[in-house]
Amino acid sequence: MSPQELKQQKLKAIYRGLLTLLQNRSLSDITISELCREAEVSRTYYYRNFSSFQEIIAKYQEQSIISYLRLVPHATSIEFSKLMTVYFQLMGAHATETLLLINAGLTDVLISTFRRVYLFLIHHGYIDSSNTQRGKNKFFASFIAGAVISTEVEWLKSGMKESPAQMGVILKKMFDFSDATIKN
Incomplete structure (x- = not known):
């Protein structure tokens, strides 16, 4: 090994x-x-x-989220809705453990982890929002992380009635990412 x-x-x-x-x-x-x-x-x-139990969760979750990129078909760019679809597929597959973390009061760890992954995606060129107002806003990564995780929490707690594909479309409409390009 x-x-x-x-x-x-x-x-x-x-x-x-x-x-x-x-x-x-x-x-x-x-x-x-x-x-x-x-x-x-x-x-x-x-x-x-x-240095803490929260760091264990953050490191594991971060690796898990980044690994979901392998599920995204290789292309020069990919729509935000597809990226969120794949994310919600991953989160749906781990719903029990995510709900356990939420119920343990660790939602803030999930939010900070998503924020770091989002910044990683921007830094490595998977997401190109440099030409948009939101891409230039230093608070946008925190905003999107909080919004996506809050939406995920609601989706999980309500029994995941919407499919991951439906969640991708819902989030795309909420964020109106028609002006941002996501590269792979």
Whole structure:
């Protein structure tokens, strides 16, 4: 196993361990020792890689969201609705764990993670909004992250009645991204 694969495996183990413990306890009642035992990782691993439980969630979620880009068909550009469709497909597949995080009061971690991924996509040219007013607004990444995650929370809590494709169209209409290009 390569070092990168081992790193991914340990991150997944500690994330899954945290979710398992969150099923029966609040975040503040979980100790680092308990988490490391549950995840079968060392305390040294925890302290070397994380400063908080929220950081575990953020790192795992960020990697998960970025990996969803692999599901997007390769093209020079892609519509925002398609990008959101793929995002909601991923979130629908992980609905139980996301609802667990929401119910544990960790929505802010989901918002900050989405914001970082959105900025990553802009920085790497997947999203080109440089010619728009919103692209020049330093607060837009925070706005879109809060809006998308709030919409996701409502969608999950209401039983995901709309398909991911419908959610992509809904978000495109809400944000009116007809003037932004998303590149892949």
